[in-house]
Amino acid sequence: MAGPLPVPVTGLRGVLNEVVRTKTGMVGFSMLAVLLSLVLFVPFIAPFDLVREWGNRQAWLDNPRNAAPEWTEWFSGKQLSRTIVMAPCDVPDPVPISNATKRELCP
Numbered sequence: 001m002a003g004p005l006p007v008p009v010t011g012l013r014g015v016l017n018e019v020v021r022t023k024t025g026m027v028g029f030s031m032l033a034v035l036l037s038l039v040l041f042v043p044f045i046a047p048f049d050l051v052r053e054w055g056n057r058q059a060w061l062d063n064p065r066n067a068a069p070e071w072t073e074w075f076s077g078k079q080l081s082r083t084i085v086m087a088p089c090d091v092p093d094p095v096p097i098s099n100a101t102k103r104e105l106c107p
Helices: 012-021 023-045 050-054 070-076
Strands: none
Touching: 012 023
């Protein structure tokens, strides 16, 4: 026959004592504390109109639709080709190179 069953831990104090006693409990508790602190502080750090700006099409016009972002190089380890926006140079007037820059003369 097996020994007596252990008494289940009940109450907040008992649970915290059980968590603090093990290394994995401390890691889990610290991860939970970091996530909860992010939940509390992000609304004060992030700009108020972030969601509205994310859906703004004007901000995305300079980016090609099917091109991967530049930060994907960090994970792939390869130097990927960059997007170069070019304008025809046979026009005498200054042409806009992109929406973000001012009008520039062709070289």
